[in-house]
Amino acid sequence: MTDDRSGSELRPLVGVVVVNFHGDDRTEACLDALAATTWPADRLRVVVVDNGSAPEFSDRVRTRPGVRYLPAGSNLGFPGGCNLGIDALIDSCEFIGLVNNDALPDPGWLEPLVRELQTDPHIGGATPRLLLAGRFVRFTVAAPTRRAGGGDLRDLGAQLSGVRIGRQVVTDALELGDGFWGWETGEPAGRFAWTGDRAVALVRLSGDDRQAVVGPLELRLSCVLGPTQVSVDAGGHPAAIAIDSQPRWELVDEQVRVVHLVNSTGIVLHPDGSCGDRDYFALEDEVLSTEAETFACSGAAALFRSAFLKDVGSMDERFFVYYEDVDLCWRGRLRGWRFRYVPESVVVHEHSATVGSGSPLAAHLAARNRLLTLTKVAPRSFAAVALRTTLGSLGRTAWNDVFRAVLRRQRPEPDHAVATTRVLLGYVRLVPHALVERRRLGRRSTVDRRSAMQVA
DSSP: OOOOOTTGGGSOOEEEEEEEESOHHHHHHHHHHHHTOSSOGGGEEEEEEEEEOOHHHHHHHHTSTTEEEEEOSSOOHHHHHHHHHHHHHTTTOSEEEEEOTTEEEOTTSHHHHHHHHHTOTTEEEEEEEEEESSEEEEEEEEOOOBOOBTTBOOOBOOEEEEEEETTEEOGGGEEEOTTEEEEEEETTTEEEEEEOSEEEEEEEEOSOOOOSEEOOEEEEEEOTTSOEEEEEESSSSOEEEEEOSSOEEEEEESSEEOBOBEEESSEEEOTTSOEEETTTTOBGGGSTTOOSEESBOOTTEEEEEHHHHHHHOOOOGGGOSSSHHHHHHHHHHTTTOEEEEEEEEEEEEOTTTTTTTTOHHHHHHHHHHHHHHHHHHSOHHHHHHHHHHHHHHHHHHIIIIIIHHHHTTOOOOOHHHHHHHHHHHHHHHHHHHHHHHHHHHHHHOSSOHHHHTOOO
């Protein structure tokens, strides 16, 4: 931390919690970045909660000035680790920050967040401009949609089953964004993802090459529902491509621009009850003037008022990871707290470095915890719709991928049905806890559940 003691007695005491789980090198890089924070060193406390690490990690962290090392003893998950760190700071610090161990705050990240919280005592937390670490190619696929029939009620556009950049297949580095229905398998495309009417995806580029353009960009596209005309835009001139049931590699552009992207400008609540990072995959210069009010703060990097944390209580450790930040802030909204986005504060984040973005574990925990969050805090009708949607998804995938395949003497693909079943079983195991919490929150709420969902 920068040792600027001039006027430090006027600065509030701020604590920062960093949770480590076998991300030792990332955690130490994060601590290096926090050490460069332009905030008086005597007004900043950093706590590292160790959920699991190499034996020598603790020795290295203990020798860092201004850093307190707390061994968890076992893997408590992200919310459990955060709670342990918060408990160590909450009685002495006016504000407490959460910074993922795979995040690198800019030197000036902290002061704008503190300043924002000081403007209004009803602001419970503030979130910075989170940028995705690395360099990317971003593209969108637009297509007319139709229904497949047979009980599948999705609006389906095109099937994307591969990406090549510079004649090299980079499908493993592909991340699906809004507008995709998720990965599935089936003939003749093999592993593919359906688009809706407009879907956005990105490819993380490897290495530290600083070139501004790469290419050519090619996509493997098809549509088993019949001939379809799609438009693919990678930031240059959109390419009009005719596709049919046979997957083919199609040229999008000889050269595409390499871009830096936004991870989050806060958490947004979608109409279906899911929550996600606002402005995810957006170009950085697209969001410099976005709305300041946000539904919730991202746990990847945020600064909370200690009074808010004392009022709302601990993160729900049963979640283990994902939606614990949404659950915390939504509980706060039921008590009248609000949350703000502060673009002047910048943090670079290596998204899902620990669990793995798009991994089966990540998808399972996110889906289960979404249902638990809605059961705890949302209006009853809202939670019921989400549960019915999940049950409907199970029915569709079981029929389309298993029973119909058997009837057609094709190989069944039960992965989606099994995954959804696991989500529901995990939810059922924890729903008694969620219902107890719902009643408790109802007694303490100062804002009705539907009003708490509204962002000013």
